Amino acid sequence: MKLFFYLCLLYATTHLVASDVKLYKNFTFGLSHNEVQEMTKAYDCSNDFGKGALCQLNQSFLNHNYDVSYRFIENKLVDILLLSEFNYEVYYTTLQKIGKKFQLIGMLSEGNTFDFIVERKKYKDTEYFNEITKFERKGLSKNDLTYIFIDKENFNNFLNQAYNMQNLIQLSSENVREIDYKIFESESRVYSMIQFTVPKKSLSLLNKTTEDEDF
Numbered sequence: 783m784k785l786f787f788y789l790c791l792l793y794a795t796t797h798l799v800a801s802d803v804k805l806y807k808n809f810t811f812g813l814s815h816n817e818v819q820e821m822t823k824a825y826d827c828s829n830d831f832g833k834g835a836l837c838q839l840n841q842s843f844l845n846h847n848y849d850v851s852y853r854f855i856e857n858k859l860v861d862i863l864l865l866s867e868f869n870y871e872v873y874y875t876t877l878q879k880i881g882k883k884f885q886l887i888g889m890l891s892e893g894n895t896f897d898f899i900v901e902r903k904k905y906k907d908t909e910y911f912n913e914i915t916k917f918e919r920k921g922l923s924k925n926d927l928t929y930i931f932i933d934k935e936n937f938n939n940f941l942n943q944a945y946n947m948q949n950l951i952q953l954s955s956e957n958v959r960e961i962d963y964k965i966f967e968s969e970s971r972v973y974s975m976i977q978f979t980v981p982k983k984s985l986s987l988l989n990k991t992t993e994d995e996d997f
Contacts, residue, residue: 803957806862806978809852813859818852827851831863844879846872848976855987861979868925868965868972876976877929877963884931884961885938887947889914891921891928897947925967933959956982 803811809818815834818824824836831837834854841850841864848864866872889896896917902910921927930947936954944950951958962977 803980803983804959805859805980806864809859809862811859811980811983815854815857815859818854818859822852824850824852843976844872844876846876855984856991858987860984860987861977863978864976866974868974873965873974876974880931880961880963883934884959885934886929886931887937887950888930889917889921889927890930891917891926892924899941899944899950900946922965925965925972928962928964931961931963951981954982956986958982 805811809821813821815836818836822836822838824838827835827837831851831853834857836852838850840847842848843864846866846869848866851863851865852859853861853863887898894917896914898914901913904910905913918927932951932954936958937950939955940950940953943953951960957980960977960979960981962975962979964975964977966973966975
């Protein structure tokens with residue numbers, strides 16, 4: 783089935799504590815390490831994913847099993863990673879499902895960026911979708927492709943003011959949610975990774991941590 787078909791479907795300073803901003807399923811931004819451990823009974827995987835990280839194996843998401851990692855800054859949950867070996871059928875289904883609630887705003891591959899907001903201004907419709915397909919096909923052929931999504935509410939509210947996808951996130955509310963779907967190769971095996979983040983809240987927390995650092 784043509785990739786173009788799926789792309790068309792898709793294109794359509796505070797004190798930070800646990801919030802009601804959803805990251806993934808019933809996990810919200812800012813949950814404590816202990817809270818996540820009690821909810822999941824996950825094991826420590828700090829050596830692989832950074833200080834305090836917790837992991838679970840074989841967790842179901844959209845009828846497919848992933849290994850899940852929960853990552854923290856200053857004991858607060860900031861992002862969740864789902865990792866699995868790449869499967870084309872799962873890839874198509876997952877992008878379709880994500881595209882129902884989130885808007886595709888860009889792609890990354892081999893250090894290059896396809897920014898939907900920037901590129902949309904350069905081309906007429908047919909040329910534009912041809913460029914999308916070209917970038918995507920090349921990234922898939924190299925097993926190096928990342929799709930970047932944000933929630934549709936922030937996309938619709940701030941698109942007309944934004945000059946590129948980074949600016950769109952900057953203009954969005956503090957609670958803007960982002961999902962990155964990444965395809966990559968490691969040791970001759972191809973994987974997919976889904977990252978759930980609240981980027982502006984994470985950045986605020988990271989900046990606060992840096993400001994408070996003693997030296």
